[in-house]
Amino acid sequence: MENNHSIYVKNLTRYYGAIAAIKNVSFNVNRGEVVGFLGPNGAGKSTTMRILSGLLPASSGSAWVSGTSVAQNPKEVKRRIGFMPENNPLPDDMRVVEYLRYRGRLKEVPGRKLRASVEEVMEVCDLARTARRKIIGTLSKGFRQRVGIADALLGDPEVIIMDEPTIGLDPHQIQGIRKLIDSLRGRLTVVLSSHILPEIERSCDRVIIINRGRVVASGTSAELREEFLPGQRFEIDTSADKAALLTAFSAKQIEASILDQREADSGRTIYNIRADGNGGLGPQLIDALTQADSSTLHSLAPKEPNLEEIFLAATKRSWEETIESKPTANMVKAEKAAEATDA
Amino acid sequence: MRHFFILLKHELRMLMINPATYIAAVLFLCLMGYLFWAILRGMVNTPEDVAPAVRFLKVFWIPVLFVVPLLTMRSIAGERNDGTLGTLMTTPASRASIILSKFAGAYIFYMALWLMTLSFPKIAVEFFPQTAVGSGLLATSSTLGSIFFLALSGVLFISIGIFASSITRSQLVAGMFSFTALFLVIVGGQQLSNIANSGADLAAWTQSLVNYFQVFEHLDDFSRGIVDTRPFFYYLSLGGLLLGLSTLIIEAKA
Numbered sequence: 112m113e114n115n116h117s118i119y120v121k122n123l124t125r126y127y128g129a130i131a132a133i134k135n136v137s138f139n140v141n142r143g144e145v146v147g148f149l150g151p152n153g154a155g156k157s158t159t160m161r162i163l164s165g166l167l168p169a170s171s172g173s174a175w176v177s178g179t180s181v182a183q184n185p186k187e188v189k190r191r192i193g194f195m196p197e198n199n200p201l202p203d204d205m206r207v208v209e210y211l212r213y214r215g216r217l218k219e220v221p222g223r224k225l226r227a228s229v230e231e232v233m234e235v236c237d238l239a240r241t242a243r244r245k246i247i248g249t250l251s252k253g254f255r256q257r258v259g260i261a262d263a264l265l266g267d268p269e270v271i272i273m274d275e276p277t278i279g280l281d282p283h284q285i286q287g288i289r290k291l292i293d294s295l296r297g298r299l300t301v302v303l304s305s306h307i308l309p310e311i312e313r314s315c316d317r318v319i320i321i322n323r324g325r326v327v328a329s330g331t332s333a334e335l336r337e338e339f340l341p342g343q344r345f346e347i348d349t350s351a352d353k354a355a356l357l358t359a360f361s362a363k364q365i366e367a368s369i370l371d372q373r374e375a376d377s378g379r380t381i382y383n384i385r386a387d388g389n390g391g392l393g394p395q396l397i398d399a400l401t402q403a404d405s406s407t408l409h410s411l412a413p414k415e416p417n418l419e420e421i422f423l424a425a426t427k428r429s430w431e432e433t434i435e436s437k438p439t440a441n442m443v444k445a446e447k448a449a450e451a452t453d454a
Numbered sequence: 455m456r457h458f459f460i461l462l463k464h465e466l467r468m469l470m471i472n473p474a475t476y477i478a479a480v481l482f483l484c485l486m487g488y489l490f491w492a493i494l495r496g497m498v499n500t501p502e503d504v505a506p507a508v509r510f511l512k513v514f515w516i517p518v519l520f521v522v523p524l525l526t527m528r529s530i531a532g533e534r535n536d537g538t539l540g541t542l543m544t545t546p547a548s549r550a551s552i553i554l555s556k557f558a559g560a561y562i563f564y565m566a567l568w569l570m571t572l573s574f575p576k577i578a579v580e581f582f583p584q585t586a587v588g589s590g591l592l593a594t595s596s597t598l599g600s601i602f603f604l605a606l607s608g609v610l611f612i613s614i615g616i617f618a619s620s621i622t623r624s625q626l627v628a629g630m631f632s633f634t635a636l637f638l639v640i641v642g643g644q645q646l647s648n649i650a651n652s653g654a655d656l657a658a659w660t661q662s663l664v665n666y667f668q669v670f671e672h673l674d675d676f677s678r679g680i681v682d683t684r685p686f687f688y689y690l691s692l693g694g695l696l697l698g699l700s701t702l703i704i705e706a707k708a
Contacts, residue, residue: 164544165544166540166543166544186546186548189544189545189546190546192544194541194544196537196540196541196544198537200536200537200538200540200541201538201541202468202536202538204468204471204472213460213464214545216460217457217460217461217542217545217546217547218545218546219456219546262541
């Protein structure tokens with residue numbers, strides 16, 4: 112494995128009885144990267160994270176964290192990882208500071224550094240002044256999540272893995288957690304899973320989409336957009352009907368198709384269109400639509416597909432390919448990349 | 455080993471701050487106090503050769519059947535249900551140290567409860583100094599032997615509780631399983647002996663095997679000062695086996 116990879120996973124498979132929760136999952140995460148793990152329920156996100164944190168053994172395949180094999184040396188991997196499991200279970204009877212000190216001792220923080228380490232993570236997670244002596248059972252959901260993240264940060268881990276860190280939080284709390292993750296960028300490798308796609312898009316440098324136990328896409332939002340939803344998208348508000356619109360496009364030799372349309376006020380219609388080509392299409396479209404007979408262009412706006420649309424496209428494609436029992440394009444790509452790395 | 459002590463300290467601390475601990479302790483001491491009083495009253499009417507303290511410790515099975523499940527049912531099952539067992543296992547602490555700390559925490563509390571019952575004869579001597587001397591309330595050697603038996607058998611009983619707690623995430627199921635298993639070990643051994651004695655001409659090895667499981671016989675031997683190695687092997691090996699199985703179970707069911 113390459114040294115700049117903080118996490119390196121190859122052909123990881125885990126069976127629960129006869130059912131494969133994940134099958135031949137391969138990906139890697141570079142040092143200092145913030146990576147989002149996306150997938151529908153039951154896709155295998157939590158299983159992958161639990162294997163990486165040494166909680167669960169894999170049925171086959173291999174995983175390395177900071178150059179250490181998870182299967183061969185799980186204890187060492189646990190020293191290098193800070194893991195926050197889904198639902199963030201915490202003991203309700205303990206005070207925040209007591210709990211963090213206890214976890215620090217378990218994570219082998221040296222006695223003379225323990226107090227300072229706990230203070231540091233409480234400061235980072237904004238717990239030092241507000242919740243220091245509070246009993247965990249009385250804390251709000253947001254503060255509980257902060258305690259979980261503070262726990263994951265204890266012991267100077269190289270990698271932080273967080274399973275659904277923002278589940279059940281209100282928008283203010285989500286923003287707070289996002290700022291916290293941003294503050295870790297570059298210092299630590301962060302892997303987080305979430306269902307809230309805009310949050311992943313804003314927080315993460317890269318996204319790995321997993322569906323039915325397989326990695327179906329991996330890359331930055333722009334790369335995924337290019338792969339799954341190529342071309343340019345525009346939202347056009349016009350009085351022209353569908354036929355007139357297509358005629359106007361063909362008159363200017365613009366290859367465009369209408370994705371969907373909805374009726375607006377005063378006989379206007381809002382169309383979402385996809386056009387082939389890269390950049391510079393906006394002026395051509397305006398030109399085509401203003402020259403069209405008996406129609407008025409009210410507005411035209413470029414529209415970038417968001418992660419939700421990419422996610423839906425990627426998972427839909429993987430479903431179709433799974434039904435056809437063919438490996439997905441990304442699986443082939445991932446396998447080739449892994450082979451190249453080995454070579 | 456370092457993790458074991460950290461976890462044990464945490465276990466004891468959690469026991470100390472948990473109100474259920476104090477409720478269990480008060481119930482235990484009330485019940486045992488009542489039993490001690492009942493034994494003393496019985497002895498007033500019908501004098502016996504056995505010291506009251508020994509007679510008292512012979513009813514050890516009554517509190518064991520409810521205190522051990524109460525003490526141990528939460529240890530693993532509750533933590534698994536809350537999810538805190540998972541977070542514990544993401545630390546470098548080994549599975550064995552987790553199980554041993556749970557065992558040691560419950561065992562220390564169990565023995566502390568029994569040691570507190572030693573104050574009963576003292577209290578009786580304080581209140582009835584004349585009667586007490588004559589009836590041999592403070593039969594030190596027999597009492598020490600019995601306590602030694604309780605310490606030894608406690609290893610197995612607490613291990614049963616920990617094992618029961620490790621196989622499920624429901625505290626209720628763990629408690630019921632633990633109660634049944636303890637009942638079988640304590641009362642079942644006695645019944646096995648009754649069945650064996652009622653039958654004719656058992657082979658010598660069968661007889662010795664039946665005796666091997668006689669918990670009450672072991673108590674009698676210890677209270678008379680007979681220290682046999684067979685009960686040591688029985689309680690420690692079976693206790694160790696159950697703790698080992700619990701370690702494997704939490705690893706498999708993480």
